Amino acid sequence: MRRVLVTGMGMISAIGENVQQNHQSLRGGRSGIGKAAFFESLYAASLPFGEVKLSNQELKRMQQLETAPGYTRTCLLADKAFCEAIADAALTRGQLSSLDTALISASTVGGMCLTDQLYQDANHKSEGSEFLESYGCSAHTLKLIKRYRIKGFTDTINTACSSSANAIMLGARLIRSGRVKRAVVGGVDSLAKYTVNGFNALKILSESPCKPFDVNRDGLNLGEGAAYLVLEAEELTAGKKVYAEIAGFGNANDAHHPSAMSDEATGAIRCMREAIGAAGIETSQIDYVNAHGTGTQNNDQVEFFGMGELFDKMPPYSSTKSFTGHTLGAAGAVEAIYSILGIVHSELFPGLNVSEPIGGPAPVSQWRGEYPLNYVLSNSFGFGGNCTSLVFARV
Structure with a gap:
């Protein structure tokens, strides 16, 4: 079976405009969670967010999209991260357009980041804006397809917070099975009234920077960002820079509750076990867990319990959402890149704001x-119990 290797990475988040800046922030323990400057909402003044530190106009200039119509913030963030990833992998226009190249992206909010404009357009309160075709979950993917002339297999996944992890898994499966030779995989989400109001209704937004795996955790911070990885079959990578291998993956759904995980961690344990098994290794060989770790009561307790059930000796673990906030559909890809950076540079990145761990061992609290x-x-x-785990390996 083909090995799947990572040859390119690109991202933008609250802690950096590219992979290098994100890495520097992780090393320095610098969180990007704070007061929002560009997100307009009733809650912008009272809640902290992991907002990208660039306006839409700055993103348009950066990506030379000043005159391109219908680009929402979601589309702009996706283009920025995608562009960095394909440049990092040195993909040519011909390779991008090859039928052997797939694009699998992910998002939860999509173009609904323009919540007010969507309301105006949907209720005939406007004459029709430039964004009429931009509200769907796949709008950003269609923009990438058109701009970069992608002709191979494409898809957009929405499985809530596991969306871009599932995009990575699908890309790896397509390469392993010989259906494609390379895949650009990842996801994007931007801050939106739609999601902020929804999470606020669930009463799981914290009024302070989140503290995953702390006894006194009181909710999550929403963030935004985009991240993409270029995956290639091993035979294409001779002489190329290679970051890591997608060694294993697992997906399970406990179907316990629309927005909560089962106390028994049924889905979490199963997907972790499947991912480790697919990698052909033992649980004892896992050197670090980049935990989902949202900072909510239910998630952290269930994940901690699940890891305790799976591992005879708990490996080092932490949640990097304490840096970026929860980027929803982008989170799996954002944290995949953080995991790979840890492998490449032999580093452990800390979880922030933990003063009283929920149990032992405590999460990593300082950069190592x-x-x-x-x-x-x-x-x-x-949400809905869709749980995905990925195993990355040193090459």
Whole structure:
């Protein structure tokens, strides 16, 4: 079976405009969670967010899209991260347009980041804006397809918070099975009234920076961002820079509740076990877990319990959502890149704001260098119980 290798990465988040800036922030323990400057909402003044530190106009200039119609913030963030990833992998226009190249993206809010404009257009209160074709979950994917002339298999996944982890999994499966030779995979989400109001109704938004796996955790912070990885079959990578291998993946759905995980961690345990099994390794070989770790009461307790059930000895773990906020459909890909950075640079990245851990062992609380990582497990658990785990391996 073909090995699937990562040859390119691109991202933008609250802690950096590219992979290098994100890495520097992780090393320095610099969180991007704070007061929103561009997001217009009743809650912008009272709640902290993981907002990208660029306006839409700045993003348009950066991507040379000043005159391009119908680009929502979701589309702009996706284009920025996608562009960095394909440049990093040195993909040519011909390779991007090849039928052997797939694009699998993910999002939860899509173009509904323009919540007010959508309301105006949908209720005939406007004459029709430039965004009429931009509200769907797949609108950003269609923009990428058109701009970069992608002709192979394409898809957009929405499985809530596990969306882009599932995009990575699908891309790896397509390559392993020989259906494609390479895949650009990832996801994007931007801050939106639609999601902020929805999460507020669930009463799981914190009024302070989130503290995953802390006894006194009181909710999550919503964030935004985009991240893409270029996956290629091993035979294409001779002489190329290679970051890591997609060694294993697992997906399970406990179907317990629309927005909560089962106390028994049924789906979480199963997907972690499947991912480790697919990688052909033992649980004891996992050197670090990039936990889903949202900072909510239910999620953190269930994930911690699930890891305790799976591992005889708990490996180091932490949640990098304390840096970026919960980027929803982008989270799986954002945290995949963080996991790979840890492998490449032999580093452990900390979870922030933990003063009283929910149990032992405590999550990693400080950056650690010269810490070799051979296998990293990254968890992404979505609403409806859709749970996905990925295993990344050193090459």
